[in-house]
Amino acid sequence: MQDSLQPRIDDRTNARNVGMARALGAFSLGLGAAQVVSPSSVARAIGVDDGERAGAVIRAVGVREIGVGLALLWSAEPAPFLWSRVAGDAMDVSMLAAAMPSRDGDRDRRRRLGRALAAAAAITLADVVASVRNGATDGDAPTRRDEGVVRASVTVRRSPEELYAFWHDLTRLPAFMTHVDSVTDAGRGRTHWRATAPAGTSIEWDAETTEDVPNSRISWRSVPGSPVETAGTIEFARAPADRGTAVRVRMSYGRPGGVAGRLVARLLGAEPTQQVTDDLRRFKQLMEAGEIVRSEASPEGTRTTRQISQRPGRAMAS
Numbered sequence: 001m002q003d004s005l006q007p008r009i010d011d012r013t014n015a016r017n018v019g020m021a022r023a024l025g026a027f028s029l030g031l032g033a034a035q036v037v038s039p040s041s042v043a044r045a046i047g048v049d050d051g052e053r054a055g056a057v058i059r060a061v062g063v064r065e066i067g068v069g070l071a072l073l074w075s076a077e078p079a080p081f082l083w084s085r086v087a088g089d090a091m092d093v094s095m096l097a098a099a100m101p102s103r104d105g106d107r108d109r110r111r112r113l114g115r116a117l118a119a120a121a122a123i124t125l126a127d128v129v130a131s132v133r134n135g136a137t138d139g140d141a142p143t144r145r146d147e148g149v150v151r152a153s154v155t156v157r158r159s160p161e162e163l164y165a166f167w168h169d170l171t172r173l174p175a176f177m178t179h180v181d182s183v184t185d186a187g188r189g190r191t192h193w194r195a196t197a198p199a200g201t202s203i204e205w206d207a208e209t210t211e212d213v214p215n216s217r218i219s220w221r222s223v224p225g226s227p228v229e230t231a232g233t234i235e236f237a238r239a240p241a242d243r244g245t246a247v248r249v250r251m252s253y254g255r256p257g258g259v260a261g262r263l264v265a266r267l268l269g270a271e272p273t274q275q276v277t278d279d280l281r282r283f284k285q286l287m288e289a290g291e292i293v294r295s296e297a298s299p300e301g302t303r304t305t306r307q308i309s310q311r312p313g314r315a316m317a318s
Contacts (some may be wrong), residue, residue, distance in 0.1 A: 020130045021082055025072025028065045028085065037061025048114030057095075058268055064088055083133035089124035096120055150251045150272045154280040157244035158287045160236035164215045166287065167234060176282035176292060179275060190223070203227055229253065248285070249276060 035042050039058035048054050068088065070210040071081040096117045131302040156163060166172060170191050174180045181202065196202055205226035211219035211233070221231035232251035239246045254274060285292050 006270050018078060020133070021078035023132055024082070024085065024127060025069045025078070027069075027075065028072065031271045032062040032065030032067075034068055035059060035065065043291050045112065046095075046096070046116035047109040047114075058295075061088075061092065062302060078130075082127055086124065086131055087125045089120060089127055091124075093117065093124060136290030148278050150253065151249070152277045152280050153248040154277075155239050155244055155246050156287050160215045160238055160245045161289060163236050163245050163247060164218070167218060167236075168212075176286050177279045178282075179279075180263045205230075247280065249280065251276065 001146070014295050035058045035233040039055040039062070042058050043054050065088070066083050068081055069116060072078050072085075093306050096113060099113060104194050170183045171185055173183050179196050181194045181196060183194075187205065191209075192204065193200060194204045194206060205228040206223045207220050207226075207230070208223055209218065209220050210231075215235060215236060217235045219231070223226055230251065231252045232249065235246075235248045237246045249270075
């Protein structure tokens with residue numbers, strides 16, 4: 001009985017944690033809008049100088065709040081953006097604390113500044129609590145805020161032995177992974193990877209195989225000191241009713257650039273979960289049909305770096 005209730009308890013806890021993140025996102029959005037629209041009113045309310053320089057700083061903070069607020073309201077993984085709020089809170093508290101000594105001769109402004117500082121400290125505490133709780137919603141998730149976990153699966157009408165044999169040669173992966181330019185066998189269970197990063201840049205790192213169970217499972221991780229921190233496992237399990245093989249992937253990653261890098265990557269269409277899911281779909285096509293189905297939108301043939309612009313096939317116009 002206890003075991004059957006646990007998933008529902010976890011779901012309710014996760015829902016509350018995400019709801020808290022959404023509420024903080026709405027608050028951030030409202031606060032940012034006020035700071036951008038009327039920085040002078042905000043300056044007077046918190047007891048700082050109502051000047052051009054203060055207005056520019058308040059507007060900049062408002063833009064930051066709006067950006068984080070939108071991210072929290074939109075993202076399925078709010079923890080990284082909550083931690084970015086904590087970083088912003090620390091900056092705000094530092095600026096308000098630095099302004100306190102200049103208010104010794106003005107009791108009213110010092111009182112307003114003190115209230116603003118207390119409010120900022122309380123908001124920081126709320127953001128830290130929300131960040132920790134949302135970071136703990138997945139027992140297997142990494143604790144670093146610039147890391148994430150991706151899970152994806154697909155059923156392929158081929159045997160586990162065939163799929164394992166293909167995947168075991170990692171140099172074949174660029175055939176269906178659009179973001180991977182090349183994988184080179186470096187010997188002794190190590191490989192060298194080169195991948196496309198956001199904005200057309202590239203990044204390289206070395207990885208090593210940590211587990212290899214024939215026809216069942218392969219695990220890997222980047223070597224210490226690599227510019228990309230990643231680890232993953234792919235499993236091949238025979239599907240019921242002779243439907244082929246269930247392929248399951250679990251990856252943890254630390255994207256270069258941290259929270260900001262993840263946000264930019266999402267905006268540019270490189271959201272990790274969707275990327276891995278699309279890669280598995282292409283893997284399924286390759287193993288079942290012997291090729292990746294393309295349209296006239298990708299005339300460069302098998303170069304997967306061009307297939308990001310592919311679209312579903314359709315009948316030719318008569």
